[in-house]
Amino acid sequence: MAQISLNEIFQGYVGRRGVFKNKETLSIAFTPDNIPHREEQIKQLGMILAPVLRKEKPSNVFIYGKTGTGKSLCASHTIKKLSDQTNGKLKTIYINCKMRRVSDTEYRLLSQLISFFGVEVPYTGLPTDSLYKKFFNLLDQGEGNTLLVLDEIDALVKKVGDGILYNLTRINQELKKTKLTIVGISNNISFINDMDPRVRSSLSEEEAVFPPYNASELRDILTERSQLAFNPGTVSSGVIEKCSALAAQEHGDARKALDLLRVAGEVAERMGNEKVLKEHVDLAEKKLDTDKTLEITKTQPRQSQCVLLSILELFRKGTKNTQTGDIYDVYIQICRRNNLKVLTQRRVSDLISELDMFGIVNSKVISKGRYGRTREIKLNLSGEMITRIENFLKEEFI
DNA sequence: CCTCCACAGGAAGCGCAGGAGT
DNA sequence: ACTCCTGCGCTTCCTGTGGAGG
Structure with missing residues (x-):
């Protein structure tokens, strides 16, 4: 059958x-030959980076715009064209700073940088500044310009601070034969204000804005x-x-x-x-x-999943106007059944807020007069979503 | 008008893990 | 290898509050 x-x-x-005909062309990884409505930005980037053709050092660039505005695409497009002009002599290092376990600490980022030169470095153990020295030496062995593209640079700064950027922007003062140019890409504009002013000014010598x-x-x-x-x-x-x-x-x-x-x-x-x-x-x-x-929901910590399951159970029972206390009662039961540590209501309240931020639930503070002030929590999911999430959680919990 | 419910949500601090400095 | 140091999840304690019922 x-x-x-x-x-x-x-x-x-x-x-x-x-x-x-070719589904690949709809994926984010695909780089089309023609990029509509970004002529301005590409031209601008081209002008900023053009000095590499004369073996001069271009300014560092800071690119920002929201997700899906073509930042990375235009950057890689421009750099590729530039690289073609130099017969591939332009060295480019591309790093996505958001990749976990790859480049989310100073050490890992540096070892990534070093591995671009074909040199492997132990996963751990070496002091950080010896990595700097190593990177520096490798860099200075070459000729001409090196472009360092740091995609999602805000994630890097948030995780490890701006010290590494400070060191990287200053590295040119020491380099003899090569010049390092940093292209920072971010979808968060405000983060740049939290940075050290020196880093900020040297990183954004030039800026390119990508509107939606x-x-x-x-x-x-x-x-x-x-x-x-x-x-x-x-x-x-x-x-x-x-x-x-x-x-x-x-x-x-x-x-x-x-x-x-x-x-x-x-x-x-x-x-x-x-x-x-x-x-x-x-x-x-x-x-x-x-x-x-x-x-x-799958990537949520267990405690948070437990809270969500509590909300789902109440929803299935058809409880109207669910409030924090109700959820907490059910939550305690689920924790007991599953041998899970029972967190305080204060904490659970925060976990509910997190679910709210993800858009999974809607919560709003209401006052019921004599009967207190609380948050009214509603599920913000379609019927199909509820079933699928429920199925997943039922596997995880008793 | 006052009271008092059922929390909201801020502040401080604790224990832990994992990275940095030495 | 060893101490710091920091960030994170969490607890404890706290003050604040809109409005139904007295």
């Missing part, structure tokens, strides 16, 4: 022409990409407009727009449609939403 139906599925797959895309700009981007990604005529009208509009509502995030389009295509294929329809976009949005919330 199972085999027959599987065969049918496979047959359906092979027999039909899928909607995708509006709906029509997003539409252009999607139109271009969809021609690469989909077979001709498989995207019905209105689909791209819908994806653009949804993503524009969320601070003009091109990544979200591309995700929506890609998942809509996947949904269409799975449902056996030969065309991507507007309804598929709705389903895609739901799926992305659910996946995201599920991912959040």
Whole structure:
């Protein structure tokens, strides 16, 4: 039985022409040749970095803009073009500072930098400044310019402070043959104010701002990409407009727009449609939403999951106007059942606030007069999400 | 008008882990 | 290898508060 139906599925797959021609072109990792609506920024970056062609040191650049505004894309595009001009002689080090366990401490970042020169360094044990020396020596062995791209640089500063940036910006004073230029990329603008003024000024000798895309700009981007990604005529009208509009509502995030389009295509294929329809976009949005919330709950610490389960149990019982105390009572029971340490109500209250921040619940402070002042907590999830999260939590807890 | 409920949410401090300095 | 030092999760203690009921 199972085999027959599987065969049918496979047959359906092979027999039909899928909607995708090249799905890769919709992923964030893909670098298109043409980047619409970023001509200004690319030109600006090009002008800032152009001195490398004359073997002079360009200014350090600080790039900021919200997620999905094309910062990393434009930076890597510009640098690649620049590198082509120099016949690949331009050395570029790209580091994403948000990668956990890779580059989230001073030591790890330095060992990353060193490994770019093909030298491996022990995971731990060496003093930090000997790593600096090593990096310095490796750097100075080469000629000309080295570009250091620090993506999500705000994460680095938040984690380890600005000392490392201070050291890196000063390194040029010592270097003889090479020059190091830092390209910092951040989606948080305010963090730069917390930095040491010296670091701030040397890091942002030049600044490039990436504004959010509006709906029509997003539409252009999607139109271009969809021609690469989909077979001709498989995207019905209105689909791209819908994806653009949804993503524009969320601070003009091109990544979200591309995700929506890609998942809509996947949904269409799975449902056996030969065309991507507007309804598929709705389903895609739901799926992305659910996946995201599920991912959040999965990565949440156990205590927080326990609190969420308490809220879910109360919801299933149909309790109206859930308040902190109710949740705490259920929470205690779940902890006992699961042999978990019972935290104080004060702490649980904070955990509820965290769930609120994630958008999983909505809580608002209300006063019930004689019957006290508390927070009214409501689940902020669709029915399908509740079931999926519940299924996950039921596996984790008794 | 006052009271008093059921908490909110700030402040201080504790114990721990893991990194930095030596 | 050894002490600091720092950040984090958490507890303890605290003061503050909107409004129903007296």
